[in-house]
Amino acid sequence: MDDLGNDPPGDAGDNKEEPVRRISEPEIIGQASPFIQDDLPEQYVPVEYDEGQLSEPSPEAEEVERQLAHYAFVREEREREVRLLFRDVPADDVAAAFRAAGASLITLAGERATPASAPEVSGKEQAERPPRRRRKRAGSQPLGALSLRYFYALGETVYTITITAPSEVVASVAPIFPVAALSERELHDRMAVVFQRPETDLPETN
Amino acid sequence: MIVWPLYSSGPRQTSLRQIEVIDQYLSPPPQSSVTVDLGPYDASLPGPLRLRLGLRPSAVGGPLGWGAEIASADFDTGYNYIGLEERVASSPIEWGSATALVEQLCGRCSQANTLAFVQAVEAMAGILVPTRAAYLRLVLVEMERITSHLLNTAETLRVLRMPEEESSLRDIRERVFHALAEWTGSRIQPGLIAFGGLSRHVDEPTSKELALAARPLERALRGHVASIINNGELAARLAGLGVIKPEQAMLAGLRGPNARASGLTHDIRAAVPTGAYEEEGVTIVAQRGGNVFARLVVRLLESLESFRIVEQALDDLPGGPVKGRVSLDVKSGSGIGRVEGPRGEVFCWISGGPEGLTGLHLSTGSFPSLGFLPSLLRGRQFDDLALLILSLDICMGCLER
Numbered sequence: 001m002d003d004l005g006n007d008p009p010g011d012a013g014d015n016k017e018e019p020v021r022r023i024s025e026p027e028i029i030g031q032a033s034p035f036i037q038d039d040l041p042e043q044y045v046p047v048e049y050d051e052g053q054l055s056e057p058s059p060e061a062e063e064v065e066r067q068l069a070h071y072a073f074v075r076e077e078r079e080r081e082v083r084l085l086f087r088d089v090p091a092d093d094v095a096a097a098f099r100a101a102g103a104s105l106i107t108l109a110g111e112r113a114t115p116a117s118a119p120e121v122s123g124k125e126q127a128e129r130p131p132r133r134r135r136k137r138a139g140s141q142p143l144g145a146l147s148l149r150y151f152y153a154l155g156e157t158v159y160t161i162t163i164t165a166p167s168e169v170v171a172s173v174a175p176i177f178p179v180a181a182l183s184e185r186e187l188h189d190r191m192a193v194v195f196q197r198p199e200t201d202l203p204e205t206n
Numbered sequence: 207m208i209v210w211p212l213y214s215s216g217p218r219q220t221s222l223r224q225i226e227v228i229d230q231y232l233s234p235p236p237q238s239s240v241t242v243d244l245g246p247y248d249a250s251l252p253g254p255l256r257l258r259l260g261l262r263p264s265a266v267g268g269p270l271g272w273g274a275e276i277a278s279a280d281f282d283t284g285y286n287y288i289g290l291e292e293r294v295a296s297s298p299i300e301w302g303s304a305t306a307l308v309e310q311l312c313g314r315c316s317q318a319n320t321l322a323f324v325q326a327v328e329a330m331a332g333i334l335v336p337t338r339a340a341y342l343r344l345v346l347v348e349m350e351r352i353t354s355h356l357l358n359t360a361e362t363l364r365v366l367r368m369p370e371e372e373s374s375l376r377d378i379r380e381r382v383f384h385a386l387a388e389w390t391g392s393r394i395q396p397g398l399i400a401f402g403g404l405s406r407h408v409d410e411p412t413s414k415e416l417a418l419a420a421r422p423l424e425r426a427l428r429g430h431v432a433s434i435i436n437n438g439e440l441a442a443r444l445a446g447l448g449v450i451k452p453e454q455a456m457l458a459g460l461r462g463p464n465a466r467a468s469g470l471t472h473d474i475r476a477a478v479p480t481g482a483y484e485e486e487g488v489t490i491v492a493q494r495g496g497n498v499f500a501r502l503v504v505r506l507l508e509s510l511e512s513f514r515i516v517e518q519a520l521d522d523l524p525g526g527p528v529k530g531r532v533s534l535d536v537k538s539g540s541g542i543g544r545v546e547g548p549r550g551e552v553f554c555w556i557s558g559g560p561e562g563l564t565g566l567h568l569s570t571g572s573f574p575s576l577g578f579l580p581s582l583l584r585g586r587q588f589d590d591l592a593l594l595i596l597s598l599d600i601c602m603g604c605l606e607r
Contacts, residue, residue, distance in 0.1 A: 079329070080478065081542055104459060106553045107569035111295065149567070151542070151553060156478050158542055160555070179459025182577035183569075189284070190292070 060101040061154055067097040083160045091148065091163055095173035095180075103154040105177035110187045113144040146193060165193075172197030239277055242588075246285040250592040253602025254285035261588055274588040279580040286606045291566050298562035301327070301401070301534045308568070309395050312603030314357070315570060317343075317350040318547030319604065320399045322554035323568070325480060327401055330541030330556065331534055339403030339528040340481035341519050345416070346398060347545065348512040348519075349386055353379050354548035355463075355505040355512075356427075358599045359434075362502055365592045366440065374430050378423055385419040388412075403529035410525075417520035424513035431506045444499035448582055448594045451496055458578040461571035462550025463504045464598055468496035474546035486519055498597040505599070535560050547571060549599055570604040 061082070065075075071094075074085040086094070095105070146168055150161040163170070172195040174181040187193045244250065244257040251257060260278035290307060293299070299307065309320040321343055328335065335343075356379040363372040383393045389412055390396035398404050434440065450460070455468035465472060475488040491507040493500035538559030545552045550571025557565035575598040582594055 078541075081329075104456075106459075106551070107567065107573065109291075109555065109567035111565060149555070151555065151569075158544070160540075160542070177459065178457055179574045179577060182573060186283075 060103070061157060061159075064097050064101045064103070064154065064159070067100070068094060080156055081158050081160060083162070085162045085164075087164045088166060089163060090171045091150065091173050092171040092176060094150070094161055094163070095176040098152045098154065098159065099176050101154060103152040103159070105173065105179055106151040106153050106158070108151065108173070108180055108183045108187075109149045110191045110193055111147050111149065112191065113147065146191070148187075148193070168192070169194045169196060171195070240274075246282075250595060252595060252600040254606070255602060256282040256285070258282075259583070259588070259591075264587060276583045276586050276588055276591070279583040281576065281579065283576070283602075283605060286602060288606055290607050291568070294563055294566040298558070298564045300562045301558070304563040304566075305400060306397065308566075309397065309399070311568070311607050312601055313394050314354045314601055315350065315547045315549065315552065315604055316395045317346045317399065318545050318552045319554070319568060319570070321347055322543040322545040322547075322552040323556065323566075324399055324401055325543030325545065326541040326554045326556040327534070327543075327558070327563075328541070329543065330539045330558065331401075331532075331536045333402045333532055334530050335403050335481065336527050336530050337482070337524045338526045339530070341486075341523050342404055342408055342413075342528065343399055344482040344486065344519050345516050346390075346396070347547075348516045349382060351512045351548045352509045352516075353382050353386075354599075355509045356382070358596060359502060359505055359509075362498075362593065362596050363434075365596060366443065368440070371430065371434060375427075378427050378430070381419075381423055385416055385423070388419070389416045400529065401534065402532035403527070405529070407528055413520055413523055417517060420513055420516050420520070424510065424517070427513065428510060431510060434506060435503055441499055444502065444593070445495065445497055447498040447590055448586065448597055449495070449497045450578075450582065454581075455496070458581070459574040460550070460578060461574060462546070462548070463501060463508060464571070464575055465550065466490065466492040467500040467504045469494045474544050474551050478544055480544070482519060486515060486522070488515065498593055501597045501599075534558075538564075540565065549575065549601055549604070552604075568604070568607050570601065572599075572601045572604045575600050576605060 065084075068084070071086055071089045076083040076085075098105070145164055145166055147162055147164040148170060150159075150163070150173070152159040152161065170193060172180070172184055174184055174195070174197055184193075184195045188195060239260050239262040242259045242261055244259065246254045246256045248257075258278075258280045259276050261274040262277045264273045264275035288311065290311065294304075305320060305324060308323040309316045311319055327333070356375050360372045360375040360379065363369075363375065386396070387393045389408070390398055398406060398408075450458075450464070450468045452469045455465045455470055460468070460470075461472075469492060471490050471492045473488065473490045475483045476490055479488075489511050491504050491511055493504055495503075536559065538557070540555065540557035543552075543554040543556075545554075547570060552571070553569045555565070555567040556563060579595070579598060579600070582598065583591070586594060
């Protein structure tokens with residue numbers, strides 16, 4: 001049971017005593033479909049699965065967390081997910097640590113917390129206020145604290161890295177993980193997040 | 207290629223418009239670059255998208271031996287923006303309506319998106335799913351993969367002007383939709399996947415009918431796949447086109463068939479199996495070519511593999527209920543869901559509590575594919591634009607979430 005009082009999925013109920021049975025271990029690609037082997041041109045032979053991709057990520061995961069240890073963070077672990085919460089740390093340093101461990105960036109997302117100075121009002125209370133005054137309040141309402149959430153895949157585990165950025169300026173991770181470029185562009189357009197980075201681009205293809 | 211009657215004789219007369227076009231082709235190729243704006247609505251684009259291309263003269267292609275090469279490419283999105291994530295962040299959405307909203311984001315990947323969302327919620331709330339429901343969810347997602355891959359392949363064959371093969375694949379796709387509609391009551395977005403299992407009961411005879419319908423479809427598709435893959439002319443046209451090396455695919459974060467066509471054998475169904483994928487074996491289809499033909503081959507073979515998985519899952523379908531005990535009256539928390547959709551991994555992060563869904567982030571395989579599109583287009587012939595875009599199989603519905 002975690003700190004939210006929930007049983008993690010898969011560990012509760014009648015499955016509690018049974019270990020998870022995994023019969024979908026990597027097969028040699030193409031074996032299950034003889035058609036694939038027989039009919040493909042020679043240069044399109046199936047690729048053998050790299051079993052290392054399914055191995056437990058423990059050493060790499062430990063190495064990442066060791067590298068990030070000089071930043072203060074809050075750690076929380078769930079099934080197949082580790083959450084690390086940082087405050088105002090360089091996102092590119094964190095990305096570099098994950099890159100060195102062989103992780104891949106799945107995606108990133110932004111979020112603005114509800115400002116503490118703007119208490120939540122119910123729909124009825126809001127309706128009772130004069131509309132002009134409400135518009136004025138809404139216009140001067142400060143933006144909430146920005147936090148960015150990076151999702152890294154390291155083996156089976158997803159690392160959810162939350163970085164709060166009060167300065168609204170965040171180091172770009174696109175030079176390390178080019179896949180982040182589009183997400184950063186979207187966050188810049190929609191949430192006015194400023195990403196600092198040198199001009200880079202994805203590598204040219206042949 | 208347009209072939210105009212340069213020296214026509216007899217009653218056919220060359221029109222003024224034709225003479226203008228002939229003059230255009232006979233004139234020397236332009237020396238300076240031109241910029242072409244495509245979209246937001248264009249037949250060669252995967253959806254509402256603006257593509258700005260810088261073209262320069264090229265010595266390859268064109269009816270008189272010169273053509274246009276793409277020197278630069280850039281895009282703008284947001285023409286069909288739904289804003290669901292912002293909507294959720296601004297005010298909570300009730301759990302009951304959230305699933306339908308996520309399912310309706312996209313027509314071609316609706317089941318994969320919904321399953322990732324539902325799995326994220328189930329992970330947050332600790333909801334267990336009955337085995338029968340897990341199997342039926344797998345069937346839904348795999349059938350969606352078949353229809354999505356067949357659509358992309360048929361579109362590619364349309365661009366290549368192979369109408370017979372195109373119509374054959376479209377016919378099989380329609381029959382898959384028909385079987386799906388007979389089974390669930392709806393061709394797309396059946397609203398079946400729900401927290402804790404399925405929203406409706408699927409009885410045994412209906413499941414057996416689906417299994418019976420799937421077998422002849424697989425056999426029919428197998429024949430067409432063999433003829434397409436062994437078509438030497440097609441392979442020669444596509445094999446050198448749009449090559450993505452494995453390291454480029456890895457760096458760009460490509461997912462799904464696009465990555466597997468470049469030799470990256472990553473598949474969430476095998477790497478991080480959840481639900482019925484823990485029980486049913488999945489064969490990963492991969493190619494080494496990394497070109498447009500390899501991506502076409504991967505999608506065709508994956509369609510066959512999905513048929514095999516559907517048949518196997520329906521054969522192994524256990525009995526029992528299709529919905530577990532669901533209680534979303536939990537403390538605030540968050541969860542993640544990962545599903546292999548038709549375009550690669552669908553990743554979903556949610557946060558919420560008793561008040562409903564308060565945070566949502568959905569990332570699909572189309573995201574890295576669109577990010578990589580400018581790099582893929584640069585240096586290619588303008589004539590190949592439609593084939594290159596189709597080969598990445600970008601879904602704008604998922605992007606504009």
